[in-house]
Amino acid sequence: MSFRITSFWVWAVVCAASMFWLLRLTASPYPAPDYVLSKQDAQFAGADLSRLLGATSVSANENLAAPPEASRFQLTGVIAGRTPDSALGLALIAVDGKPPKPFAVGALLDGKWVVQSVVQRSVAIGPPGGAAMVTLELPLLPDPATGSLPAAVMQ
Numbered sequence: 001m002s003f004r005i006t007s008f009w010v011w012a013v014v015c016a017a018s019m020f021w022l023l024r025l026t027a028s029p030y031p032a033p034d035y036v037l038s039k040q041d042a043q044f045a046g047a048d049l050s051r052l053l054g055a056t057s058v059s060a061n062e063n064l065a066a067p068p069e070a071s072r073f074q075l076t077g078v079i080a081g082r083t084p085d086s087a088l089g090l091a092l093i094a095v096d097g098k099p100p101k102p103f104a105v106g107a108l109l110d111g112k113w114v115v116q117s118v119v120q121r122s123v124a125i126g127p128p129g130g131a132a133m134v135t136l137e138l139p140l141l142p143d144p145a146t147g148s149l150p151a152a153v154m155q
């Protein structure tokens with residue numbers, strides 16, 4: 001009886017292997033879409049590599065002005081206290097395009113900026129011990145999608 005079982009499994013493996021190679025050798029690949037370029041067809045763009053290697057253009061640096069301080073910060077979330085004069089609150093602020101981090105009232109933001117107050121939709125930022133120089137506000141939420149469904153049609 002074990003000879004029959006062994007023979008069955010041997011022939012099953014032979015059939016599976018022959019089917020694998022038959023499909024492998026006779027299958028045709030899908031054609032590439034028209035917008036795909038092969039490696040041989042692609043041309044080097046010939047971009048200027050001097051910037052990659054560390055060279056800077058003097059005229060480009062002269063035309064660039066320092067961005068205003070307010071544009072460096074982006075307010076993405078607020079957890080405010082119950083009263084406006086409360087010293088409690090957290091603000092989720094992204095500095096220089098980096099991922100946002102939570103800052104409490106009185107926390108140092110970027111070495112020279114401090115979160116001075118947090119209210120429902122805005123945060124006041126300024127130098128330590130000074131008046132608020134920048135006020136960041138959350139954008140208003142969009143109106144809720146309201147409407148009505150079409151009337152049901154009875155057939």
